[in-house]
Amino acid sequence: MMKVAKHGGNIYEVALERGIEMEEILDFSANINPLGIPDSLKEAIMDNIHIIERYPDPEYKELVKAIADYHGVDQQWIAVGNGATELIFALAASLNSKNSLILAPTFSEYERALLKAKSEVHYYYLKEDNGFQIDEGFKKMLNPEIDLLVLCNPNNPTGQFLKRQQMMEILQHCREHGIRLVVDEAFIDFVEGGEMETMIACMHEYNHLYVIRALTKFFAIPGLRLGYAVTSNENILGRIRDNREPWSINSLAALAGEIVLKDKTYIQATKNWIGEEKDNLFKALNAIEGIKAYKPEANYIFFSYGKSDNCLKEVLLSKKILIRSCGNYKNLTDRFYRVAIKDRASNEKLIQALKEVIYED
Ligand SMILES: Cc1ncc(COP(=O)(O)O)c(C=O)c1O
Incomplete structure (x- = not known):
């Protein structure tokens, strides 16, 4: 039987495993527009x-x-x-x-x-x-x-x-x-x-x-x-x-x-948001020692960090932040991660948390 593939966005599993409420998790693992439902x-x-x-x-x-x-x-x-x-x-x-x-x-x-x-x-x-x-x-x-x-x-x-x-x-x-x-x-x-x-x-x-x-x-x-x-x-x-x-x-x-598809206001608001946040988050990630972020085109950023041990995902989870470990993709290892670009306040929380775990290590 074919197994269900592991994707980003599985906050159900994470919340259950950790005994935390889903609403408490800041989810960077699914690439969804943070402006929410139009x-x-x-x-x-x-x-x-x-x-x-x-x-x-x-x-x-x-x-x-x-x-x-x-x-x-x-x-x-x-x-x-x-x-x-x-x-x-x-x-x-x-x-x-x-x-x-x-x-x-x-x-x-x-x-x-x-x-x-x-x-x-x-x-x-x-x-x-x-x-x-x-x-x-x-x-x-x-x-x-x-x-x-x-x-x-x-x-x-x-x-x-x-x-x-x-x-x-x-x-x-x-x-x-x-x-x-x-x-x-x-x-x-x-x-x-x-x-x-x-x-x-x-x-x-x-x-x-x-x-x-x-x-x-x-x-x-x-x-x-x-x-x-x-x-x-x-x-x-x-x-x-x-x-x-x-x-x-x-x-x-x-x-x-x-x-x-007819909601031009929402479409424009989304383009404004992504236009502002894409570059900010990319630069902020690349400024952290050990992280190499790849220039984003869409609403997510792919990056590598350190050695192959999936460490970032685990330590960020202790801060209730979920990122996508890319270790289960063919041709990638646990050194690679993907994060969604979210609203400014959430992106800043991610950067702050990454700095804490990387510099205070
Ligand atoms: C490249 C790509 N295509 C399709 C999908 C699936 O989209 P949907 O949720 O509309 O089925 C995804 C989901 O992550 C994706 O990354």
Whole structure:
């Protein structure tokens, strides 16, 4: 039986193990917008709570329309899901890949979904000495055996980001070699100018391209769950629709999609917050002896500290601060960590706590 993968955000387990209340934990392990649920959504849910008394539209027409309008694409090209995760598994099941290539490290559900779909998973090992960037050797990995490539952009947990120009080169290369390309843009809305870099803009010309999106992180609704996939490959979309279980998105999550994408005030407030805090936290982390933080593109920062003993996570937990140890990612060790960028006061608490544990050691 497949085990549930370990992710950030498991404050349930931590609270239970330590005998502390969840509310007492300052959680830097899940990369969720600290502005919280948009007010527009709170109001809409309160005003429309009665919609849970009926089944959702099995085709989610209003939701699909809202997403299509937001991106300016054909409604036919969209599949919606219960978080991006549902689409990751649905896409893997529909693509019928024999040999896939993913980055190591990357978001672990891709490996699970592809293995479940009986694809042999190959890895491109990112290297610490070039900042975990994709380098010249990458294209060599795209040998004739490979029929599917998955790139998380930005990558999780490393945060490394490919601009559209670089992604286009990879897309062209994939087309020439008969390789399907899945680009996971779960965090792209947090990237400065991310809307100019999305591969959704290239859909009409390439039907071997699949983009996965999540609304869970940017709009702070991981518990409500909503994501979607965009592709002009109607054959694969048909398979996804045929295979899916009905009503997997609950009525309130579907309503959320119709509301939040139109909430320009919240979107702008989020861009203002991330614009201010990203650099502050990055600099403050790098100023601490022994920490090497990698330049963030999205709303989280990847860093290394000291030797391989996972010490930071444990000592910070005694201060009720939870960070993501990256030791269980393929190709990383316990020396690596990831923290979410939160509001100013929380970020300062993290820096203060890190200084205490590192300098008073
Ligand atoms: C790259 C990436 N894609 C997808 C997901 C899953 O998103 P969702 O919560 O919408 O299923 C995550 C969650 O951390 C992620 O890191």
